[in-house]
Amino acid sequence: MSTRRHFLKLTAAAGLAPAIASAQGAGRVVVIGGGYGGATATRTLKALEPKLDVTLVEPSPVYTSCPFSNSVLANLREISQQEFRYDGLKRAGVTVAATSATAVDAATKTVTLADGNRLSYDRLVMSPGIDFNWGALLGYDEAAAQKMPHAWKAGAQTMLLRSQLQAMEDGGLVVMSAPANPFRCPPGPYERASLIAYWLKIWKPKSKLLLLDAKDAFSKQRLFQNAWAELYPGLIEWVPLSKGGKVISVDPATLTFTTEFASHKAAVGNVIPPQRAGAIAGQAGVADRTGWCPVEPVAFESTLRPSIHVLGDAAIMGGMPKSAFAANAQAKVCAAAIVALLAGRKPQDPILINTCYSLVAADYGISIAGVYRPAKGQLTEIPGAGGVSPLEAVGGLRGQEALYAASWFRTITAETFG
Amino acid sequence: MRRILLAVLASALLLAGPAQAADAPPGASSCTGCHATTKIAGSVIPRIAGRKAADIMTFMREYRSGTWPSSVMGRIAKGFDGQQTDAIAAWFAAQPE
Numbered sequence: 001m002s003t004r005r006h007f008l009k010l011t012a013a014a015g016l017a018p019a020i021a022s023a024q025g026a027g028r029v030v031v032i033g034g035g036y037g038g039a040t041a042t043r044t045l046k047a048l049e050p051k052l053d054v055t056l057v058e059p060s061p062v063y064t065s066c067p068f069s070n071s072v073l074a075n076l077r078e079i080s081q082q083e084f085r086y087d088g089l090k091r092a093g094v095t096v097a098a099t100s101a102t103a104v105d106a107a108t109k110t111v112t113l114a115d116g117n118r119l120s121y122d123r124l125v126m127s128p129g130i131d132f133n134w135g136a137l138l139g140y141d142e143a144a145a146q147k148m149p150h151a152w153k154a155g156a157q158t159m160l161l162r163s164q165l166q167a168m169e170d171g172g173l174v175v176m177s178a179p180a181n182p183f184r185c186p187p188g189p190y191e192r193a194s195l196i197a198y199w200l201k202i203w204k205p206k207s208k209l210l211l212l213d214a215k216d217a218f219s220k221q222r223l224f225q226n227a228w229a230e231l232y233p234g235l236i237e238w239v240p241l242s243k244g245g246k247v248i249s250v251d252p253a254t255l256t257f258t259t260e261f262a263s264h265k266a267a268v269g270n271v272i273p274p275q276r277a278g279a280i281a282g283q284a285g286v287a288d289r290t291g292w293c294p295v296e297p298v299a300f301e302s303t304l305r306p307s308i309h310v311l312g313d314a315a316i317m318g319g320m321p322k323s324a325f326a327a328n329a330q331a332k333v334c335a336a337a338i339v340a341l342l343a344g345r346k347p348q349d350p351i352l353i354n355t356c357y358s359l360v361a362a363d364y365g366i367s368i369a370g371v372y373r374p375a376k377g378q379l380t381e382i383p384g385a386g387g388v389s390p391l392e393a394v395g396g397l398r399g400q401e402a403l404y405a406a407s408w409f410r411t412i413t414a415e416t417f418g
Numbered sequence: 419m420r421r422i423l424l425a426v427l428a429s430a431l432l433l434a435g436p437a438q439a440a441d442a443p444p445g446a447s448s449c450t451g452c453h454a455t456t457k458i459a460g461s462v463i464p465r466i467a468g469r470k471a472a473d474i475m476t477f478m479r480e481y482r483s484g485t486w487p488s489s490v491m492g493r494i495a496k497g498f499d500g501q502q503t504d505a506i507a508a509w510f511a512a513q514p515e
Binding site for chain 2: 329349350367384385389400410414
């Protein structure tokens, strides 16, 4: 009894009692989406303010990472190495609601869940990733994706495309289509073409890859094209928009891609379809006519609905690309800003970094980096910084960047999922 | 009595931790996407938490000027001025190794 009184007296003297009391009312944050953005946000919120009530809404018990999934296609990794669970979030004190969000009401600050429950929030973080604009490409719908996989959400689709490649006869034509900007992972289609070519060269040396593109330029373009000429001469043909690369329709029954100029029948067809923010963003009213979510550049709060923050691929982040590194960086900035806002403080102006590695072969990596800060209402790349790997590699740089890519993956997944 | 005092000090430290973390200077939180805050088996990217601030500043200055060859760090260092770099270096130096 006397011990307890002592303790109370001491805590009061140290000024701790009020801190505990106010921290208990620190607030409720709901996070929708357990990818690189959402999972990082939950863990960072709990690390910065343990008294926060943080709930992740995510129906899948396993997250399958898109970064490095192109290596699964080339048989350089197993899909199990791409899989991450939410035990690390639970250990950090995050409540995981293993269900999907069916509605967001910004006026009453509530999220309705598919299991019938309803969550109230002080701040909502939405990191729903992408959904596909089914039908934007004539003939391409969910059923067609079982014949011509997108593999742009990793998991079963990745394994389907890999098994199709493995079953293909040597000499078969692989056809890929890449969408117009913006889309998830700008260098991704070109890394995929590279690693499929890497695999074809070993296992199906008579085969070729045709990459039909709805644009005339792409990320790390000269680095990719130089590497293709060096490593896979004559194997990859890239057809840009101006040469008739835009695919108008596909026929899943015959695996045919049709452009304005020609039809190409594939032995294996991979369609990377046009995209938009995950469907819940539209329902919540945070997506605009483009299908993506405009946000302010300090706390990434929606410019359309108050107290809702949008992260990662779903958001319009100015000059910052749609990458896992970017989503993770944005989540950490957003979490710190939310802690400040809930405590009645003004969030500081952030600086963010993006780094993105692509593999052209198992031991050949290239990179792009950028540094961003708020300017004129959006995240803007700081001039004079950033850029891509040098065109002339010296001192084993390509091998070094392949090693850095693998180390980055281990580090960022540990930080994101614990 | 002594045990009580220790418990109180421990809880005071716990409460101080997050506040410090929230005050990370602009740019610092992005670094940990590559430079791990925990030990990562097999990573070839060095950890910077707990390193001397002066050492981190030296690396960043040489990366910025391009004197030391690097992959991405030369490109990233150019996005930060001397003052911003100093703040990030001091913050990482204060983190547990």
